[in-house]
Amino acid sequence: MFYFILLLNFITFSAYTIDKWYAIKHKKRISEAILLIFSFFGGTIGAVLSMIIFNHKIAKKSFLLKLSLVVLLQIFIAGIMYWLQSGRL
Numbered sequence: 001m002f003y004f005i006l007l008l009n010f011i012t013f014s015a016y017t018i019d020k021w022y023a024i025k026h027k028k029r030i031s032e033a034i035l036l037i038f039s040f041f042g043g044t045i046g047a048v049l050s051m052i053i054f055n056h057k058i059a060k061k062s063f064l065l066k067l068s069l070v071v072l073l074q075i076f077i078a079g080i081m082y083w084l085q086s087g088r089l
Contacts, residue, residue, distance in 0.1 A: 005042045012043025016050035016057075023056075032063060040070045 015038055019030040039047040047067065050056060057063045 008038070008042040009044075009046035011046070012038040013046035013050045015043075016047055017054060020050070020054045020056040032066070036066055036070055039067060040074065044071055044074065 012035075015030055015035060019035065022029050035047065044067075051058055
């Protein structure tokens with residue numbers, strides 16, 4: 001599982017980095033939905049690192065809100081999974 005998350009974060013980091021490069025070159029961009037899907041399924045750390053390192057999507061408030069909702073949803077799902085595994089029904 002650890003290697004899957006590591007790989008997904010690398011892929012997400014790469015996707016955000018490529019999107020930044022496309023933005024600089026005025027090429028067709030990677031959609032926000034794809035970037036958020038990568039983030040949702042485990043690439044949040046890669047997404048945030050790429051955003052900070054390359055100053056990408058930092059000023060776009062709507063994207064930051066969506067990414068924040070993804071993180072809150074991840075925390076909620078992790079909490080539910082922990083609660084179910086603990087057997088405290």
